Amino acid sequence: MSQPEIAQQETIAAIATPVVSQQGSVSIVRLSGATAVAIARALFRAPGRQAWESHRILYGTIRHPDTQAIVDEALLLLMRSPRSYTREDVVEFHCHGGIVPVQQVLQLCVSRGARLAQPGEFTLRAFLNGRIDLTQAESVAELVGAQSVRASQVALAGLQGKLAQPLRQLRAGCLDILAEVEARIDFEDDLPPLDVDAVRDRLTAALHEVTDILATAERGELLRAGLAVAIVGRPNVGKSSLLNAWSRSDRAIVTELPGTTRDVVESQLVVGGIPVRVLDTAGIRDTGDRVEQLGVARSRAAAAAADLVILLVSAADGWTAEDAEIYGSVCDRPLLLVVNKVDLAPPERVRVPAAIAQVVPTVAARQEGIDALETAILSAVQADGIAIANTDIAINQRQAAVLTRAQVSLQHVSEAIAARLPLDFWTIDLRTAIRALGEVTGEDVTESVLERIFSRFCIGK
Numbered sequence: 001m002s003q004p005e006i007a008q009q010e011t012i013a014a015i016a017t018p019v020v021s022q023q024g025s026v027s028i029v030r031l032s033g034a035t036a037v038a039i040a041r042a043l044f045r046a047p048g049r050q051a052w053e054s055h056r057i058l059y060g061t062i063r064h065p066d067t068q069a070i071v072d073e074a075l076l077l078l079m080r081s082p083r084s085y086t087r088e089d090v091v092e093f094h095c096h097g098g099i100v101p102v103q104q105v106l107q108l109c110v111s112r113g114a115r116l117a118q119p120g121e122f123t124l125r126a127f128l129n130g131r132i133d134l135t136q137a138e139s140v141a142e143l144v145g146a147q148s149v150r151a152s153q154v155a156l157a158g159l160q161g162k163l164a165q166p167l168r169q170l171r172a173g174c175l176d177i178l179a180e181v182e183a184r185i186d187f188e189d190d191l192p193p194l195d196v197d198a199v200r201d202r203l204t205a206a207l208h209e210v211t212d213i214l215a216t217a218e219r220g221e222l223l224r225a226g227l228a229v230a231i232v233g234r235p236n237v238g239k240s241s242l243l244n245a246w247s248r249s250d251r252a253i254v255t256e257l258p259g260t261t262r263d264v265v266e267s268q269l270v271v272g273g274i275p276v277r278v279l280d281t282a283g284i285r286d287t288g289d290r291v292e293q294l295g296v297a298r299s300r301a302a303a304a305a306a307d308l309v310i311l312l313v314s315a316a317d318g319w320t321a322e323d324a325e326i327y328g329s330v331c332d333r334p335l336l337l338v339v340n341k342v343d344l345a346p347p348e349r350v351r352v353p354a355a356i357a358q359v360v361p362t363v364a365a366r367q368e369g370i371d372a373l374e375t376a377i378l379s380a381v382q383a384d385g386i387a388i389a390n391t392d393i394a395i396n397q398r399q400a401a402v403l404t405r406a407q408v409s410l411q412h413v414s415e416a417i418a419a420r421l422p423l424d425f426w427t428i429d430l431r432t433a434i435r436a437l438g439e440v441t442g443e444d445v446t447e448s449v450l451e452r453i454f455s456r457f458c459i460g461k
């Protein structure tokens with residue numbers, strides 16, 4: 001099959017690397033569009049006999065086209081349409097790191113007629129020119145934002161089409177069924193009767209597949225957004241020690257003085273492939289100290305906002321009235337009870353409320369019990385299966401919302417068949433399901449949906 005002709009658009013330009021000063025030893029300006037090569041030829045001088053061929057690196061200098069003043073010594077990468085990321089002509093200037101050279105080069109590109117790219121516009125063009133589908137484009141943004149190896153594996157699977165492919169097949173299957181049913185509506189007399197059993201079986205299989213894919217949404221949300229876990233409890237039970245043990249760091253100040261921690265202290269971890277933000281908080285108690293009062297208010301706010309609360313108590317003290325008060329204020333939240341300082345007394349010393357099914361013992365001061373804590377957290381958020389799940393795909397919230405529409409419509413079709421409703425009733429819902437599947441892959445998607453998706457990308461992607 002021959003490649004479709006790519007209609008080259010106006011040329012866009014952006015800095016493709018991070019724009020943080022004094023970071024990175026190489027920075028890249030990227031151009032894509034009809035005049036990309038002409039702009040590059042006006043700005044870049046390659047000494048000797050270097051050919052301007054696709055997928056070649058040229059060495060040379062970037063010069064101001066009017067004054068010939070050298071802006072940077074650089075490498076230039078040329079990728080001609082359609083063999084490029086966008087399928088348009090693409091040129092990259094690989095400049096010295098830092099923001100000054102690339103900003104100057106970007107300005108020069110603009111002065112030669114390029115326009116600054118919108119967020120995600122290179123990837124949008126890759127989508128519009130048919131190199132990737134919408135799920136793959138979304139995976140690009142996900143890969144850039146991934147906070148754990150597992151999250152990046154899932155994004156890569158999406159980028160390789162592991163979600164796009166079954167969805168495209170599902171949609172094609174539904175289109176087949178629709179064609180068969182519609183043929184019976186239009187030319188009933190000329191065709192053999194519809195094999196209703198076969199249609200029902202195919203619909204049931206499609207419905208199962210949609211349901212299986214939808215089941216990956218929760219995992220996707222955990223992998224992308226991660227979890228916020230707040231450690232709360234009385235002063236001195238070892239909250240800061242636990243944060244330090246868990247993050248293998250000295251992130252938080254630990255002393256034997258109650259009321260040491262005054263503010264929320266954060267540490268970013270990865271637990272079972274899930275990005276976890278752990279929050280150490282000020283010990284909760286009644287206090288006349290104004291600063292400590294503000295700290296306690298922040299502890300309560302952190303507990304209220306967290307996805308999971310770790311209530312930390314001390315085996316040395318047992319279950320105190322203060323523990324009970326704090327428990328009362330957080331027991332409506334997803335909660336894990338951790339008994340620290342089990343080197344001083346057995347965990348059974350703590351007589352916890354009957355509603356608490358599980359207790360994790362730790363010795364934070366000696367980094368003991370962290371593995372069991374992580375296991376308990378994963379099962380508390382029902383993420384035990386994430387690391388071992390045999391499928392790589394995990395859909396995002398947009399995809400889940402649209403797929404739910406497809407699921408409901410397919411269910412309606414099944415009901416219409418079971419109720420022996422006329423064929424017109426089947427086709428209405430079948431079309432809705434097909435449209436929804438097309439909205440996930442991008443085969444059938446409105447401009448405003450695209451705008452919403454791509455506006456969340458970073459500049460230069």
Ligand SMILES: Nc1nc2c(c(=O)[nH]1)N(C=O)[C@@H](CNc1ccc(C(=O)N[C@@H](CCC(=O)O)C(=O)O)cc1)CN2
Pocket residue numbers: 079082083084085087092131
């Ligand atoms: N310097 C640089 N590094 C980069 C990128 C880039 O654009 N520039 N990428 C950007 O995100 C990623 C690589 N992704 C890419 C995907 C496809 C094509 C590409 O040219 N594909 C063509 C032709 C392939 C071929 O010659 O066979 C195609 O699929 O048609 C390039 C980069 C990561 N690293």
Ligand SMILES: Nc1nc2c(ncn2[C@@H]2O[C@H](COP(=O)(O)OP(=O)(O)OP(=O)(O)O)[C@@H](O)[C@H]2O)c(=O)[nH]1
Pocket residue numbers: 234235236237238239240241242253254255256257258259260261262281282283284340341342343344362363364365366
């Ligand atoms: N024996 C023993 N001591 C511990 C353990 N964990 C922490 N400690 C000690 O308990 C004291 C208080 O620890 P912190 O981590 O500062 O306690 P905290 O809950 O953060 O205290 P505040 O920030 O004041 O609320 C320190 O002296 C720690 O060394 C443990 O597992 N066993």
Ligand SMILES: [K+]
Pocket residue numbers: 235236254255256257258259260261
């Ligand atoms: K303390």
Ligand SMILES: [Mg+2]
Pocket residue numbers: 239240241252253254260261280281282283
């Ligand atoms: Mg502390």
